[in-house]
Amino acid sequence: MSKFRVALSRDFKKPDGSPAFPDFDLTPLAQNPAVEYDYIQTNGVIGAADLEGFDALILLIPRIEPESFPKDGRLAIIARFGVGYDTVNVDACTDHDCALVITPDGVRRPVAVSIITFMLALTGKLAGKDRITRQGPEGWAKRNEHMGIGLVGRTLGQLGIGNIGAEVFRLARPFEMHFIAHDPYADPKVAQELGVRLVGLEELFREADVLSVSCPLNEETHHIVNAERLALMKPTAYLINTSRGPVIDEKALTRVLQEGGIAGAGLDVFEQEPSPADNPIYKLDNVLCTPHALCWTDQCFAGIGAADVKAVFDVMHGRVPTGIVNRKIVERPAWQDKLKRYKAAFGG
Numbered sequence: 001m002s003k004f005r006v007a008l009s010r011d012f013k014k015p016d017g018s019p020a021f022p023d024f025d026l027t028p029l030a031q032n033p034a035v036e037y038d039y040i041q042t043n044g045v046i047g048a049a050d051l052e053g054f055d056a057l058i059l060l061i062p063r064i065e066p067e068s069f070p071k072d073g074r075l076a077i078i079a080r081f082g083v084g085y086d087t088v089n090v091d092a093c094t095d096h097d098c099a100l101v102i103t104p105d106g107v108r109r110p111v112a113v114s115i116i117t118f119m120l121a122l123t124g125k126l127a128g129k130d131r132i133t134r135q136g137p138e139g140w141a142k143r144n145e146h147m148g149i150g151l152v153g154r155t156l157g158q159l160g161i162g163n164i165g166a167e168v169f170r171l172a173r174p175f176e177m178h179f180i181a182h183d184p185y186a187d188p189k190v191a192q193e194l195g196v197r198l199v200g201l202e203e204l205f206r207e208a209d210v211l212s213v214s215c216p217l218n219e220e221t222h223h224i225v226n227a228e229r230l231a232l233m234k235p236t237a238y239l240i241n242t243s244r245g246p247v248i249d250e251k252a253l254t255r256v257l258q259e260g261g262i263a264g265a266g267l268d269v270f271e272q273e274p275s276p277a278d279n280p281i282y283k284l285d286n287v288l289c290t291p292h293a294l295c296w297t298d299q300c301f302a303g304i305g306a307a308d309v310k311a312v313f314d315v316m317h318g319r320v321p322t323g324i325v326n327r328k329i330v331e332r333p334a335w336q337d338k339l340k341r342y343k344a345a346f347g348g
């Protein structure tokens, strides 16, 4: 094995060939004489022919299914650019002795900051105040119709207290709010250290003044925020979703927002993405929308990219990377053999 070959999905480049994320620093790959990297096709599901002869894949949007794995059995790591991996068939990765790695370190702070941004903008009535300011004296005269909500003593709730959910509570400490969370798999020690009371699902919806959704999308969480649960929320409460669109029944949420069942919502993710321009939720004044990109900053992409590159180098030098989704892989002899071969070829 003369080179460690790394594939990047083609969507890391814009159609004109320029980088889609200029802050994703590829120089560590480019400058390593033992590494060769190339871009591969992007649309839909990646095909086995495209991954033939590669040891690693850094993956943005395209899907990975069983048919994505070449017969050469060489691929040892897929590093997802971010922490969502609903586009990757995890069992297929394990079956083909390939680690699936995500980058919790890269997104923790940026996504938590976007949740705090939504909370402050919604409770501070930022969008409405911006609108009336631009209307001149007539708008300014309506200032007292746009009273914000103070946060001291109010309740911040998290559906999911993992990597991002926990960071939200860390960042929200100075606001002197009560903290509650529902997470069936929560580490009670983490919750206790953060001053978070773990509650039942219904209690979370009933008690939160600001309710943020930070759980993964899976069979259990699909439409976990539905009409029935939204009806439990206070009419003064705000809902924030930065996780995945289908975690919320968007039609039910639209109805609740139209009817004033809750005060408003901050949505970075939608059931259909990109969501069409005639999505009725866009028409609502009490909703702030961002195109699955509120956390996108120079530091966010630099951090995610650095974490992916580090994971790729870890495997290249026979080390087990952090952020592995399919933990079973670590015990599989065929994957361990791949690491041993890399270590022998490229050093430990």
Ligand SMILES: NC(=O)c1ccc[n+]([C@@H]2O[C@H](COP(=O)([O-])OP(=O)(O)OC[C@H]3O[C@@H](n4cnc5c(N)ncnc54)[C@H](O)[C@@H]3O)[C@@H](O)[C@H]2O)c1
Residues within 6 Å of the ligand: 082, 083, 084, 085, 104, 107, 111, 159, 160, 161, 162, 163, 164, 165, 182, 183, 184, 185, 186, 214, 215, 216, 217, 220, 221, 224, 242, 243, 244, 268, 269, 292, 293, 294, 295
């Ligand atoms: N908007 C964005 O740009 C963006 C960026 C990164 C991540 N995300 C999304 O945010 C999600 C959370 O990311 P993370 O890094 O905190 O992941 P994580 O896995 O560290 O945390 C998710 C938490 O949700 C919990 N959970 C699982 N099932 C649950 C359920 N039924 N009810 C309540 N909680 C449940 C888990 O126990 C875990 O603690 C990701 O799955 C991803 O979809 C979005």
